[in-house]
Amino acid sequence: MRDRSIFAGLNTEELRSLGMEVQDIACHQGDVLYRKGDSARHAYTLRTGAVKLVKSLENGREVIIRLLHRGDLLGFEGMQDAQHRHAAIVLAPSQLCRLDLAELQRLSERLPKVQEAIRQRWQQALQSSEDHIMELGAKRAEARLATFLLQWAEHYPRLRSLPFPLSRPDLAAFLGLSTEHVSRIMADFKRHAFIQEQRGHLEILAPQSLAELAGKWPDHKPD
Template sequence: MTAHLAAVPGLFLKAECSNCSVSELCLSIGMSVTDSDRLAAIIPQRIKIKKGTALYHAGDPLRSLYGVRFGFFKTTISSQDGRDQLTGFQMSGELLGCDAISDARHVCDAVALEDSEVCPIHFTQLERLSRELPSLQHNLHRVLSKEIVRDHEMLLLMGNLNAEERMAAFLLNLSGRMATRGYSHTAFVLRMTREDIGSYLGLRLETICRAIANLRDQGIVRISGRAVEILELNRLRALVSGCGHGPKIL
């Protein structure tokens, strides 16, 4: 059941954009307190999403965009023959639901990978308010542009990098996003399974495991379960830039 249908008393909290800990990453970046309060007025309640719960499913009508306040999500699309393809991982300060803007229906499932909280932003009201607030309109365009860039980066991963390089790029991406949020960029916990990583990178599970083992054997990373420690950040970057040495997985 999607989150907006599964709401029960006690799961909602009032949104206050001007006091939000991730406001510098979300739609309210650079906005005055007054404008942030106007944005908060169209986010009447924050919603808590339990681990494993779908925020929305493919085919659901567009009602809101969802700013991730804390937690972690994955988005997945299904092919006509029933195969699933994981299309992204979203964390605090990022926006979910942009896939539904063009046709007013979601094309993917969004599922919480851990207990999370989102700010639902009613889309019709967001469009209206963005016409009145240039700073909000700019931020909305910025977020949508980031979605396009993320798609381009995914195409680069799938088309030009081998398995080990894809895994290195994935870890570097997480590292940078963690740093932006004030967390350690060299030590963090993977919220997703290796199967999820494989689906996202277009690799089989055994190939993901070999890529991790090779990076570990080279002394570039230390990965135990879901705990990651990047030991040689420059060498990890060199792999992605094509300057790395060592075994490759094709």
């Protein structure tokens, strides 16, 4: 575990030997890694668990911009901005590595490999953000939720029962819906036996049916 590569193909030891300060951190549900506006001192790699990136609107409404899974990076916006752009909140028991941003900065100037790795992750983030925009802009609630559940499942391959630490408000904040609407649709999915839920775990019983919903639009033009 300790010797697995955590960033840019380097493991903890190698990073440390390059002068990087790396700290293992264990977090649990609700922990705040940083808040929007905090001065950005650290970046993180998520080794296990799940984290949400949250932004809030002036009127208090919260939106989950991105959900992070094993292997994802966060806090790297600190490489440009002096402050974090969103809050990072831990959803499930997680293990992270904390990297000093200033040192990472220096390291990336010396090692093109690191620079390259960062750019690649950024690219992935952009990719996933663009997909999210598609979902929000073009699909209805039912389809968004179906897509989301299937995507969530992809992060836990060959696992019948998936860890599912998201509350209804979390789902709503990610999918741009009201809590109640999410709740209704989830209830529907259960009634149709597409999914099953219990104590923070989710089982997808009919991926096929969800996939159909996910791809379909308002009206059912079968041409």
